[in-house]
Amino acid sequence: MKHAFTEEELGEMRTFMEKVAAGKMGARHTDPVVALFEQRFEETFKRLAEGGRTPALWVQYHYMVDVIKVFIRTERLADHNGHLCCIVSRMLDIFAAAGHHQYAKGARLYCQLMKQLENVPAYKETFESFTAHGNHVVRYSSHDWSGTxxxxxxxxxxxxxxxxxxxxxxxxxxxxxxxxx
Structure with missing residues (x-):
């Protein structure tokens, strides 16, 4: 990965990481350098996966671990839209491929019902509490990363x-x- 970036890009990453470590940025903040890193990371993994069956298996394993990490992040940060997006865009495929058809069916139904909740006038307030205030998780404190x-x-x-x-x-x-x- 060291050769995938220019010196200027590496400097931007260092600056971003220093701001995060110093607490000058919240947990929800993203920077363009993060998107660049993700893009280069995916390109590198695609190249590695083409190297044979064993590297492809490790890339697939890394992808599944990454899905779990993203899902935990969205839950802990009480990000309702990210929660639904992670289930729809990533987890449904894994459930289906692993043969967990009941999970795939239940998760798809859950996401459909949550999306319909937005359009039902009687549940408009509930939907707003989920999206704006993160009330789809339990919080023991008001700090970031406290959702359970x-x-x-x-x-x-x-x-x-x-x-x-x-x-x-x-x-x-x-x-x-x-x-x-």
């Missing part, structure tokens, strides 16, 4: 209450079949 998936929060809350003193696994419900059910 709803199902993970529910699971954590239930597990915490179940394992606390007097909860499901301890206390009076410990030996009760009705309590466990």
């Amino acid at each position: 998936w709803c199902d993970i929060c529910i699971e954590q809350t239930l597990m915490k209450s179940a394992k606390s003193e007097g909860g499901l696994s301890r206390g009076r419900m410990r030996h009760s079949d009705s309590g466990h059910k």
Whole structure:
């Protein structure tokens, strides 16, 4: 990758990284140098994939890991549009190729319903809360990168209450079949 950029482009990247490290830029900020880096990175990976089956497999593996990283980023930043875009543009193909047809079907239906939500007057306020305020995730604080998936929060809350003193696994419900059910 070192030979894919000019000295001027490398200098722009260093300047951008210094601004990010110094905290002068938010997590949502992007710069033209980032788009340039992504473009050159993809070109390099395409060239590598043409080198045989093993490099092509590693490129495909890297692509899948990148999809996961992008999805986690959109969730943690509470970016609803990025969340839907990642599912539609990247994850549906992986679900279908991996044979997870129920996930592919469910994700496609979910995205269609979310896109229809924008046009239904009764849900206009809900849709705006998702897109403008990031209310499709749970936040314990107002900081960037604090969004958490709803199902993970529910699971954590239930597990915490179940394992606390007097909860499901301890206390009076410990030996009760009705309590466990």
